[in-house]
Amino acid sequence: MADNSIDHLFYVILWMTGLVFIGTGLxxxxxxxxxxxxxxDGPVWYSHGSHLLEIIWSVIPAVVILFLAxxxxxxxxxxxxxxxxxxxxxxxxxxxxxxGRQFEWKIQYPGDDxxxxxxxxxxxxxDLHVPRDEEVVLEITSEDVLHSFFLPNFxxxxxxxxxxxQFLWFKPVKDGKYDIVCAELCGWGHYKMKGRxxxxxxxDFRAWLQxxxxxxxxxxxxxxxxx
Ligand SMILES: [Cu+2]
Numbered sequence: 001m002a003d004n005s006i007d008h009l010f011y012v013i014l015w016m017t018g019l020v021f022i023g024t025g026l027x028x029x030x031x032x033x034x035x036x037x038x039x040x041d042g043p044v045w046y047s048h049g050s051h052l053l054e055i056i057w058s059v060i061p062a063v064v065i066l067f068l069a070x071x072x073x074x075x076x077x078x079x080x081x082x083x084x085x086x087x088x089x090x091x092x093x094x095x096x097x098x099x100g101r102q103f104e105w106k107i108q109y110p111g112d113d114x115x116x117x118x119x120x121x122x123x124x125x126x127d128l129h130v131p132r133d134e135e136v137v138l139e140i141t142s143e144d145v146l147h148s149f150f151l152p153n154f155x156x157x158x159x160x161x162x163x164x165x166q167f168l169w170f171k172p173v174k175d176g177k178y179d180i181v182c183a184e185l186c187g188w189g190h191y192k193m194k195g196r197x198x199x200x201x202x203x204d205f206r207a208w209l210q211x212x213x214x215x216x217x218x219x220x221x222x223x224x225x226x227x
Contacts, residue, residue: 005075006155094139100147103189126195148184
């Protein structure tokens, strides 16, 4: 997401449920007080229901849910349909590929040629870096089972489905290190399937990419060459 629409929806729903909670609580205490045993010594009257009341308490929640269904459409479209575009009208390519596997997040950057699965790709484990104030597009895949790529601080969550390639986008606005967690029970090591996403300035990001790439080239175990 490039805005606060998820948080906004959260607060709208919190206000609605909060008001209903306070309202029903007050009504309950009012009935307790009004129908106090000491003030009401007549026989108990059992109601066999009210058609009108049933219609009212069915229609009001239906209207509320219909309102929410329509009200959230724009946030949904922003998160799932309006992928950032390039100036030429093409969808913005993924900055990195995130591959879930038991039990880690494999991160793949395409390198200078901007093509995945070429010899200049950079691989890291559980260590995703993104530049601040840029629309970041990620490609999400799984190598084995179902996972769920969850960035709680970014209000982003996507099921990771084997055999599917999915895209996620957001605009980081604040520097820092944040959690990447797996939100789908994926095996015995699910609990330790966590990574870090680092948001930094564009120049720090490029410097980190270059450094990580140089380190990969130096190490004798190069995944890129093993491909
Ligand atoms: Cu997992």
